[in-house]
Every structure is written in structure tokens, then in C-alpha cells.
Amino acid sequence: HMADEECDYLFKTVLIGDSAVGKSNLLSRFAKDEFHLDTKPTIGVEFAYRNTKLGDKIIKAQIWDTAGQERFRAITNSYYRGALGAMLVYDITRNETFENVRKWLQELKEFGDPDMVIVLVGNKSDLVDLREVEVEDGQKLAEVEKLCFLETSAKENLNVEDAFLQMITKIYKIA
Ligand code: GDP
Secondary structure (H helix, E strand, O other): OOOOOOOOEEEEEEEEOOOOOOHHHHHHHHHHOOOOOOOOOOOOOEEEEEEEEEOOEEEEEEEEEOOOHHHHOOOOHHHHOOOOEEEEEEEOOOHHHHHOHHHHHHHHHHHOOOOOEEEEEEEOOOOHHHOOOOHHHHHHHHHHHOOEEEEEEOOOOEOHHHHHHHHHHHHHHHO
């Protein structure tokens, strides 16, 4: 975990999960406090930074976003290389994206570090009327797979900060 001038630790983390679950918006919420109604998936990997103070230490989180690559399954070693944490996102209004969580966990096993901190996130909790995945379903899966779990809304800015901070704090405790 490299140190640079303005921070004590630099943690690489990655966002994964199906297309359109809200990864880009979770990232822009956390890094820039912005939300966009129609984000255009660009091709290629993007990342953003945010500094967080934990005790007397400054942690710089470098958060990678697939930026549309997930639909081509073109994510490879370089995306996961050196990543200490992963935020695995599904959309509570699309059951399919929850079912695919297992595929993403499989991919993490294949490409990721075995000690990687994984936070499972059910996003779009503001869309109560469209809910297809119950909170309990997310909780149960997280229990079985030993992951942290939260529901978030990038739109309403609910739990977004908490989800990233849980990941960063857990990495810090392990590191
Ligand atoms: P990505 O492909 O996983 O990066 O998903 P995006 O961040 O591009 O979001 C896909 C779509 O879902 C966009 O139209 C967003 O505006 C919308 N979206 C993202 N997060 C939320 C949320 O928390 N609530 C609602 N209602 N819409 C969201």
C-alpha cells in the first residue's frame, strides 16, 4: 500500500456488478457528490479518488469503475490487480442483477486477491414500488458469503458514504 505526499495509505478498490445497476453514480456520489440521470457508458476503465480520515491517518481510496466494460466481460487481471476491496453492486429492482452476484463472486475468486474486502450493495433503494429483491435476500446472501451488506440509493444519497467507508475501514483494519 503505497504512501504519497498527501496521504498515509493508498487503497485501490473496484466497483463490479451488472450493467446499469448504478456503479458510476455511486462513484460520482462518493467522489464528487453528483448524480446523473443518464450516464453514458464510456468504453474503458475510469477511476476517481477520495481522501478519508480514519483516526490520525489519511486514506486515499482509488476507486475503479468498469465504465461499461462489464457488458463485454472484458474485465481482466489489470482491473483486479492490486485491488484491496470490491464493491459488488446489484439493482434491487432487477432480480437478474441479484442472481448474477454469484457470477461476480466467481470472477472475484478467479481474478482477485483472496483477502479482498467485499461489500455487497443493493442499489436504488429509493425505488420502493419497483423492488424485486427483498432486503432479507441481500442479508442472507451476505451472511452465507461473509460479506458486508448495505442497501443504497445513489439518487437520494442514502448509505453511499457508509458503503464506501465500511469498505475502506475494513481494508484499513486488515492492512
Ligand atoms: P452502471 O452502468 O452500473 O455504472 O450504472 P449507472 O450509474 O450508469 O446508472 C444506470 C441508471 O440507473 C442511470 O439511469 C441512473 O440514473 C440510474 N440510477 C443509478 N443509481 C440509482 C439510484 O440509486 N436510484 C435510482 N432511482 N436510479 C439510479
